[in-house]
Amino acid sequence: MSKILVETSARHLHVTRETLDILFGEGYELNVKKMLSQPGQFAANERVRVVGPKGEFPAMSILGPLRSADQVEISLSDARTLGVTAPVRESGDVAGSAPCTLIGPNGSVELSEGVIVAKRHIHLRPSDAEELGVENGEVVSVKIDAGRPLIFGDVVIRVSEKFMPAMHIDTDESNAAGCAGEVWGEIIK
Amino acid sequence: MSKILVETSARHLHVTRETLDILFGEGYELNVKKMLSQPGQFAANERVRVVGPKGEFPAMSILGPLRSADQVEISLSDARTLGVTAPVRESGDVAGSAPCTLIGPNGSVELSEGVIVAKRHIHLRPSDAEELGVENGEVVSVKIDAGRPLIFGDVVIRVSEKFMPAMHIDTDESNAAGCAGEVWGEIIK
Numbered sequence: 001m002s003k004i005l006v007e008t009s010a011r012h013l014h015v016t017r018e019t020l021d022i023l024f025g026e027g028y029e030l031n032v033k034k035m036l037s038q039p040g041q042f043a044a045n046e047r048v049r050v051v052g053p054k055g056e057f058p059a060m061s062i063l064g065p066l067r068s069a070d071q072v073e074i075s076l077s078d079a080r081t082l083g084v085t086a087p088v089r090e091s092g093d094v095a096g097s098a099p100c101t102l103i104g105p106n107g108s109v110e111l112s113e114g115v116i117v118a119k120r121h122i123h124l125r126p127s128d129a130e131e132l133g134v135e136n137g138e139v140v141s142v143k144i145d146a147g148r149p150l151i152f153g154d155v156v157i158r159v160s161e162k163f164m165p166a167m168h169i170d171t172d173e174s175n176a177a178g179c180a181g182e183v184w185g186e187i188i189k
Numbered sequence: 190m191s192k193i194l195v196e197t198s199a200r201h202l203h204v205t206r207e208t209l210d211i212l213f214g215e216g217y218e219l220n221v222k223k224m225l226s227q228p229g230q231f232a233a234n235e236r237v238r239v240v241g242p243k244g245e246f247p248a249m250s251i252l253g254p255l256r257s258a259d260q261v262e263i264s265l266s267d268a269r270t271l272g273v274t275a276p277v278r279e280s281g282d283v284a285g286s287a288p289c290t291l292i293g294p295n296g297s298v299e300l301s302e303g304v305i306v307a308k309r310h311i312h313l314r315p316s317d318a319e320e321l322g323v324e325n326g327e328v329v330s331v332k333i334d335a336g337r338p339l340i341f342g343d344v345v346i347r348v349s350e351k352f353m354p355a356m357h358i359d360t361d362e363s364n365a366a367g368c369a370g371e372v373w374g375e376i377i378k
Contacts, residue, residue, distance in 0.1 A: 075266065075364060076364035076367075077264065077266040077360060077361060077364055080360075088336065088337065088367065120337070147277065148277060148309070148341075148342075148343055149342035149343045150339055150340060150341050150342050150343075150365075151339060151340040151342070152337075152339050152365075153334075153337075153338035153339050153340070154337055154338045154339075171266060171269075171361075172266060172360075172361045172362075172364035172365045173361075173364075173365040175264060175265035175266055175361035175362075175365075176339075176341075176361045176362040176364075176365035176366075177365075178265075178277065
């Protein structure tokens, strides 16, 4: 296996218990709209208005389950729409990232940080990593031969028993590669 | 020389004499805001509201001088905002491309076609092409080592005495490469 499924992550957010309480009401539970490729992860029915200094997205999807920190993942095109300077970061690394306002049906939350552009990455299980001869934290390139052929450099490998093998790119990257339908990339070391 | 200046084209439109008459009034002349890298080409002060089935851009820049056909150049992210299916095409190849509505201070124009995503390309003079050992219509790859390193494949070479050497990419491609400030690419044959 040197082929990897390439999935496009559209803008979305992850929220904490506390934030969900404020946005949707005390003790509110997310409703699963669709399970995602990574085990246990899902797109919720619930949507939030995300507001920046210059623009907003009126109905951004929440991905569940709940997390220990709020995180809004957007593309650099989206960052321009909102009017924020969002850093390209690995998920979870939100310190000093961009601010925004979240507005739900029950209330709103001012995030002083949490808005990032997700750094492109590949999820692998330990068995996949061994087969590919790569390890957690390694940086590889991935060739994608979709509508607009290109090779992405600086792709981080992330390994966990909890993952399923998939590469995640944002909508700018997906559009730059002309991705449509099911897309597979080739890992180049 | 195997290095090429990489310029990001934000969404913009080109209009005909007839369309400018309708949008801004009979005999109206564009006012130069800023000259562009390609000789004679300029960004105008004049802006147009561009409307699609799902969304709009309230103030898209017109690039001059006037052309023989209307053409709206957007990114695939922009196409989703407008709600149109815009094909990736070389400039001028607008047959059967996406429709939109243009609204100016004096009137509006329904375009049945003209909305495209510009295919990435490189402008060269004949002397540049000779130096690089490439020719008009040739397809090359370009390595960009900006914030998010990658190699763009399927880059078309266009040669004319009227050009200055520059590679043009759209905002999705620019964001996927993490371009900021002055960026140079390396042509790979």
